[in-house]
Amino acid sequence: MAVYTDVTPEELEAFLATYELGRLRAFKGIAEGVENSNYLLQTEVGSFILTLYEKRVNPADLPFFIGLMEHLARRGIDCPQPVRNREGVALGTLAGRPALIATFLLGTSVRRPTAANCAALGAALAALHKAGADFTGYSRVNALSVAGWRPLYDQAAARADTVAPGLQVLIADELSVLEEHWPKGLPAGVIHADLFPDNVFFTDGRLSGLIDFYFACNDLLAYDVAICLNAWCFEPDGSYNQTKGRALLAAYGAERPLGADEIAALPLLARGAALRFLLTRLVDWLNVPPGALVRPHDPLEYLRKLRFHRSVESPRDYGIAEGQMA
Numbered sequence: 001m002a003v004y005t006d007v008t009p010e011e012l013e014a015f016l017a018t019y020e021l022g023r024l025r026a027f028k029g030i031a032e033g034v035e036n037s038n039y040l041l042q043t044e045v046g047s048f049i050l051t052l053y054e055k056r057v058n059p060a061d062l063p064f065f066i067g068l069m070e071h072l073a074r075r076g077i078d079c080p081q082p083v084r085n086r087e088g089v090a091l092g093t094l095a096g097r098p099a100l101i102a103t104f105l106l107g108t109s110v111r112r113p114t115a116a117n118c119a120a121l122g123a124a125l126a127a128l129h130k131a132g133a134d135f136t137g138y139s140r141v142n143a144l145s146v147a148g149w150r151p152l153y154d155q156a157a158a159r160a161d162t163v164a165p166g167l168q169v170l171i172a173d174e175l176s177v178l179e180e181h182w183p184k185g186l187p188a189g190v191i192h193a194d195l196f197p198d199n200v201f202f203t204d205g206r207l208s209g210l211i212d213f214y215f216a217c218n219d220l221l222a223y224d225v226a227i228c229l230n231a232w233c234f235e236p237d238g239s240y241n242q243t244k245g246r247a248l249l250a251a252y253g254a255e256r257p258l259g260a261d262e263i264a265a266l267p268l269l270a271r272g273a274a275l276r277f278l279l280t281r282l283v284d285w286l287n288v289p290p291g292a293l294v295r296p297h298d299p300l301e302y303l304r305k306l307r308f309h310r311s312v313e314s315p316r317d318y319g320i321a322e323g324q325m326a
């Protein structure tokens with residue numbers, strides 16, 4: 001995350017007094033991430049994460065996110081647990097923002113995922129999809145699926161070529177193709193939609209937790225797989241690592257076999273996922289708020305990934321095993 005909204009110790013102490021978490025011992029802003037403001041809190045009873053929701057989070061969606069984290073935890077998924085205040089309410093207001101305290105998960109994220117990490121991630125993603133299947137109390141449309149990309153393009157188009165020559169036309173072309181051919185009718189359910197390595201914790205080499213559910217929504221399950229192929233299976237030099245892709249896809253498929261229609265759609269879904277992150281990164285890159293403690297992500301990383309997906313000829317190029325093809 002990042003810190004966009006400053007909180008004073010007095011404000012925080014008054015907020016904490018409404019919870020059964022004891023007195024505040026220490027707190028500090030967390031620089032990682034780009035979306036919301038996050039603080040690590042130490043209180044008399046332990047460590048917690050305080051999140052203040054920023055621009056991309058619609059307050060109306062917060063009951064979905066909070067309900068989902070509670071549901072997944074009940075289904076055995078290791079994820080942060082919203083902490084309820086003395087009145088039994090999880091969501092509060094602090095420094096003028098919607099605010100949530102959640103449990104702190106142990107573990108660290110990996111910077112350079114190995115094939116074994118990718119396999120663990122694939123299995124955890126499938127487990128998440130299965131655990132989300134009976135989360136029916138709330139639903140949330142994916143605001144950052146294909147219908148949401150053109151508005152992002154419109155925000156960035158005029159200045160896109162300042163980031164890379166020719167970028168505006170490339171995105172416009174890609175958008176037209178994806179809008180016309182985006183798959184319909186594939187299996188859908190609750191997806192995480194942002195399960196990057198920085199949102200997955202490992203302890204002693206074992207996957208120990210998933211965080212950051214603030215893009216979770218109801219969408220195509222295979223789109224979540226495509227997001228993870230983008231986020232986990234490329235090397236720093238921009239090349240796709242088929243061994244990592246194979247590990248991720250095989251471990252996912254062992255828990256939740258992909259259908260032939262989902263496999264056939266993978267190249268297009270991966271293109272869409274690359275465009276989604278290219279667009280949000282581009283908009284953020286062009287609009288860093290003055291004074292914010294944030295490091296914007298490089299949009300061009302996703303331009304390179306998009307180019308790879310455009311060159312793919314078959315789902316086999318991602319490492320789908322023969323046995324997984326119909």
Ligand SMILES: Nc1ncnc2c1ncn2[C@@H]1O[C@H](COP(=O)(O)OP(=O)(O)OP(=O)(O)O)[C@@H](O)[C@H]1O
Pocket residue numbers: 001002030032033034035036037038049080102103104105106194196198199211212213214
């Ligand atoms: N429940 C938690 N337990 C432990 N650490 C956490 C927890 N939630 C967040 N963090 C820490 O805060 C950092 C930022 O959190 P998070 O990834 O949710 O932020 P974000 O702004 O939504 O980021 P992103 O750019 O991934 O969308 C994480 O990298 C992690 O170090």
Ligand SMILES: N[C@@H](CCO)C(=O)O
Pocket residue numbers: 034035194196277280281297
């Ligand atoms: N995971 C995203 C940031 C949060 O949406 C990215 O790397 O662009």
